[in-house]
Amino acid sequence: MRLLEILKPDERPRERMAKFGTASLTDAELVALLIGSGLKGRNAIGIANDLLDSCGGLRGLQRKSINELKQLKGLGPARACLLAACFEIGERASLSELVVGSTIACADHVRSYCRKLLSHKPIEYCIALLLNAQNQVLDCKQISRGTVSQTAIYPREVVKLALEHNASSLILAHNHPSGLAEPSPGDVAMTRTISEALAVVDIALLDHIIVAGPRTISLHELGYMPG
DSSP states (O other): OBHHHHSOGGGOHHHHHHHHOGGGSOHHHHHHHHHOBOBTTBOHHHHHHHHHHHHTSHHHHHHSOHHHHHTSTTOOHHHHHHHHHHHHHHHHHHHGGGOTTOBOOOHHHHHHHHHHHHTTOSSOEEEEEEEOTTOBEEEEEEEEEOOSSOOOOOHHHHHHHHHHTTOSEEEEEEEOTTOOOSOOHHHHHHHHHHHHHHHHTTOEEEEEEEEETTEEEETTTTTOSOO
C-alpha cells in the first residue's frame, strides 16, 4: 500500500513539504517519506509512528545500528540503510557549525557542538577540540570509544595529538550514555592527569565537557580543573 494512494493531495507529506517547507511535517511524516510505502493494512505514516513509538522517538531511532534497523517491522536492508544514511547526513551537517578555522566565541557554542555530536551515542566516546593561540579550531578528533559505561583515555595520546596539530590549547568532551549529568571520580582524576601532562609541553586544557543526553556540564565551571 503506497502512501500516496491513500492520502488526498493536500494531505500528502511531499506536497506539503514542497509548499510549506520541511518544518511543516511531523517526525512520522518525515520518516514516512523515507519509507515510501506501507504494508498490508498499514500505511507508511502508520509504520513510521510505530517505529518512533517503539524506539522512543527520533533520537532512539537514530541510535539504532543498521542491523537493528533491519529487524524493525516495516523496514528491511534498503530502508534501513536509507534511514541510517539520512541520520549520518544530519549529523555531519550539524558538525559544520564549528568548522576548521572558525573562532570559539563562547562556551555555549562549544557545548552545543559537543551535545549534537555526542548526545545520541549509545557508548562512550571522547573527543578533543584542538585550538590555536587565537582560539580558532584546528581540528576535532576522536580520542577513544569504549562501552556504555567507560572509555580509556591515555594522556600520552592526547599530548601527541596536540603536538601533531601544533595546538596551543584544547577542550576535551565525552558522553555519559547513562544520562548521569555529573563527573565521576575517574573523570576528575583523568582530567587532572591530562592537564598536567599537557602543561609540560605548554599546552592548556581549557575545559572538559560531559554530555549526558540533552544536558552538558563543564568541569571548568564546577571547579575541577587544575588551577
